[in-house]
Amino acid sequence: MNPNGSPQIFLYKGSTPWWRSGAWTGQRWSGIPQMTQNFIFKDTFVNTGYEVSFSSDVRNSSITSRTLVKETGVLQRETWNNEAQRWIVFYSAPTERCDFYGYCGPNGYCNPYLAGALECTCFPGFQPKSPEGWFIGDSAGGCVRKRGVSMCGNGEGFVKFPHAKVPDTSAAVVNMSIGLNQCKEKCLRNCSCMAYASANSETGRGIGCLTWHGDLMDARKYTYTGQDLYIRVDKNEIARYTKKGLLHNRGVLAIIIVSLAVVLLILIALSRCFLRRQRRAGRARKSKNIFSFTSFKDSLGEKEIDESRRNGDLPYFDLGTIAAATNNFSSDNKLGQGGFGPVYKGVLLNGQEIAVKRLSNSSSQGLQELKNEIVLIAKLQHRNLVRILGCCVEGEEKMLVYEFLPNKSLDFIIFDDSKRSLLDWKKRLEIICGIARGMLYLHHDSRLRVIHRDLKASNVLLDDAMNPKISDFGMARIFGGDQMEGDTRRVVGTYGYMSPEYAMHGHFSMKSDVYSFGVLLLEIITGKKNSSYFPNSPSLNMVGHVWELWKEEKAMEVVYSSLADSYSTDEILKCIQIGLLCVQECATNRPTMLTVVFMLSNETTLPSPEQPAIIAKKIHKSDEISISGGTKSINEVTLTMIDAR
Incomplete structure (x- = not known):
């Protein structure tokens, strides 16, 4: 610790500064952006006239943690994971060249x-x-x-x-x-x-x-x-x-404005001519059953397509192949219908089963969401994320091709009276942990930091072994390496799973995904949708109902009855508590997905949750509307009446 000026922690290589922590900002060292408040560590910085010190303690003595400097000169904070039998890195520094002391010299x-x-x-x-x-x-x-x-x-x-x-x-x-x-x-x-x-x-x-x-x-x-x-x-x-x-030179400014206007008019005229030519060419291709990718290139960008082709990120299927695989999009092969459009099962000539998501002409989603999903999910690889096999864009047709998952989505099972018994408590816990690991990968471990923004039961698919795979990245947003949150005027997603700060103010972050995960976790335990009706409960939604029973120490009453004796009471209560921690009103009080995975994998004392953010009152189906910045949304959702506490 260098106590001079504003105190900082230094690493030295011999007598040469190697890395510095930056000044203490009130909650963390400014040079460690990954260092955040959580339920595992308690960080304390003291700076008085007679003492300058920093301590980082574990909040529970059962947690084993260490801080070390590796032989490479990297400072790491780690905790021991009993289940995986390995150390998990919470943060480390330096992690890139810009972190090394004086890398750009004085005044750079x-x-x-x-x-x-x-x-x-x-x-x-x-x-x-x-x-x-x-x-x-x-x-x-x-x-x-x-x-x-x-x-x-x-x-x-x-x-x-x-x-x-x-x-x-x-x-x-x-x-x-x-x-x-x-x-x-x-x-x-x-x-x-x-x-x-x-x-x-x-x-x-x-x-x-x-x-x-x-x-x-x-x-x-x-x-x-x-x-x-x-x-x-x-x-x-x-x-x-x-x-x-x-x-601020008015003459120059006028010239610039006029020049830009002329260029804009020329571009508009050229675009209209080009679009007319494309429509004529599209009609000709349809009549001859000949297809091309020209219109998609204009929307996605030839540079991105060419780069994806070189990297193998964006395989293409021609329309004839997809039509043959799905028996010309037969209704017998239809798996379901989403906000994007219908989904069909198909079988390629090599016998591989596929799922084809076809953009509907009436869908409010379009090329931007298609591009987002293709470019994003093709770069993500994790066992708990659905795998995209390619895309097909020819004429007016726009489709995504995925691996086929025979057990459809999670909502088909947990909300169906005839199927929900297929999942005992052990398998439900495995699904909860799998979804948590997939979200941890998106938030912390992937080369892109991804905020999903639409995590829900229908966007979790199940393979033949009932392993969960997170899907539908059309709404996802990518953050920079140290960015934690953002704002939007276009609120997209599904009510009931949206965090209050996102639904009301358009503010989203990793913690808004954590809120969605908490709702989903409670749905898996209860077998009830968050929008389910609870006539005898003060709260008319599932989260509020669980909270009321938790306060009365009757939380086990929410467990789906057919689970019978397949569960451990301690495990159920721990998962309910984690779910309630995830849906707290204040985003900073919610755990990160890193903390959630730790809590699910280890025996540890959990903090007491605070009251969930909102209490919803169900309205009639005839009153259903959609939202997006106050008007409509990409997904059809039910608007709930929001009552402040």
Whole structure:
């Protein structure tokens, strides 16, 4: 621990700094974005006049945990998994080149999300000290102030640099008694002040003040986490960054607007001509039973298709092959109907069974969702995710081809009186754990961080051994490596499974998927839909009903009766408790999927859940409507009346 300035943890290689944790933000070290509050660890940072310390304890003594530095110089926090007999890594650092201390030299910052090989960039108002070395990848010399600029009493100011791991705070000046506005004024009055930031940004209120008076060392860019850093620049740099230069010249602005309008009109005219030609060509292809992929290329992009072909991510099937496999889309081969369209069973010439999802002309889903699912799921590989075999897009036809899963979707079994007895408690627990592992892969372990946004019983398919496979990624969103949450004006998904912050405000995150998982877990245990009617319960939906019985210590009454003696009471109660933890109102109180998998796999004391977010009142089927930003949704859903607590 380096207690100077704003204290930080350092790793050294000999006497050379190797990695630093960044300053404490209130809940985590800024250089470890994966470090979040959870039910397993209790992290405590103390910084007083006589003590600077950090401790990370386990909340339950039955959990075995360790922190170590590997021989490669990587700090790791791990817990022991008894079931798998291995250590599970919760977080590690450094994980990429931008994490290594001083990688871009003084006054430079590292951005791993830039296209191309160069990751280092100079801060605003700076230029490479050695341009020749900089552009061949030698950034050790860092950056220096641009020549001929005045930085004292000549109209200078600050440029906001968001989502930063702020520079080394060892030599920073810390003042916890002032806020961000006073911090700015203080830095502006001192000509040696290079930058400023909040000392504690986790609360969002900007507590305290950090100021730097020398070189800015070891900064990097994040896509979502990090904090705002304000860099001192001269007046010309301010004008450039606030767009008071060229674009504020009215003559130039008028020329640009007129040019863009002309280009836009030309593009519209060309597009209309092209579309008319495509329609004529499509009609000709239909009459001759000859097909091509031209229209799909326009929507998805030839570059993406060609790249997917080279990587083997996007196999193609011609329409004739699919039609033959499904007996020309015979109704006898129809497996079901979803928001996307009908799904058919097919058999290829080599005997392989397939499932074909065909986009309906009346479907509110379209090419964007088709593209999203193809590009996304083709890159994901996990035993608990459905496997896509390819696609078929010819003329007006748009189809996805999947592996065939004989037991259809989970809702066909758990909500059917004649079939639900096929799943005893052991198999239901295996399904719960399989879904949790699939979601853990999407959130933490895949090369893409994926928020599913439509996890529900009908989107969990079952293979011949009743192993679960998560499907339907048309609504999914991809996040950057450190991004945790996002917002949208277009709310899509299914009511009953939506978290309250997503349904009401369009705010989604990994924790909104956790909410959906919690609802699904309780449905698997009870055999009841969340929208089921409970006339004798104060809450008229399943989650509220389970909560009421949990408070009265009668939670076992919700267990589906045909499970008989096939279950362990302790296991059932633990799963109900985990489900209630997942559907808590405050997203930060819900566990991550990493914590959920840990709780399902280990014997540990669980925290007490708080009341679920909403109590739903069922309305008549004639009142069904759909939503999307307040109007309609991709999936048909039932609107529930929302009562605040």
